[in-house]
Amino acid sequence: METKNALAALAALAQESRLAVFRLLVQVGPDGMVASKISEALDMPASSLSFHLKELTRANLISPCQDGRFVIYSAQFDTMNALLAFLTENCCGGIPCSPGGTSCQPGKAATTDC
């Protein structure tokens, strides 16, 4: 993932309403949820929700699927995982941290008093 994509994803998630939407869709899983259902679940006006859904879509964190009059949104797990990888990229100068590779657990602190 490139920096500009990571920035877009982070900016998309750095907003209360959008984070709530994203988390809802992550928890719901691949089947996703219809826009009006999200609006209802989070008690958000349709126009506001639409604004935020567009942001999340633009960042590729969710994707829409037209189903007649309805639009089903679902989380894009690939993008999420790419973002997690980006954030821990080259952690600690390339020294392997934890086995998984997606989290960083350096061995010791730099100074004794900070």
Add this chain to the structure above:
Amino acid sequence: METKNALAALAALAQESRLAVFRLLVQVGPDGMVASKISEALDMPASSLSFHLKELTRANLISPCQDGRFVIYSAQFDTMNALLAFLTENCCGGIPCSPGGTSCQPGKAATTDC
């Protein structure tokens, strides 16, 4: 990690200069880097850098360590890992995804055509 903390961390990272600072500190590792060195490395005015360092500190993503005239900043890996965990929390309705637990890889897409 609570939602408000995650929001603070995401907002802190969702900015070009701050993301660059954070990534630099992640790559440098636990020993951290002096503010002036960061300023030089990223070619950023001291006052602007200070503004961003404060944001990152407030979000607990980095922490300062006074060393005489200097201030050494280093990444807070714990907070980073907590954020990663938060983002994948209850992924897919609690169904285990990948072994690590920090990434989510649902088995199949919801629909055949989206």
Add this chain to the structure above:
DNA sequence: TTGACATTTCTAGAAAACTCGAAATATACT
């Protein structure tokens, strides 16, 4: 204590993001 350097705070202007009602668009049903 004087001078040099490191960092933060103050300030104000510029730019970007958020909210949500109203209107527009699109699809479905009869």
Add this chain to the structure above:
DNA sequence: AGTATATTTCGAGTTTTCTAGAAATGTCAA
């Protein structure tokens, strides 16, 4: 065609964030 429902776009006002120079604060070294 006409009506109902789902969703998006538009518009305008409000709030927040970013930038960076100038001034202030704090530390060291001679």
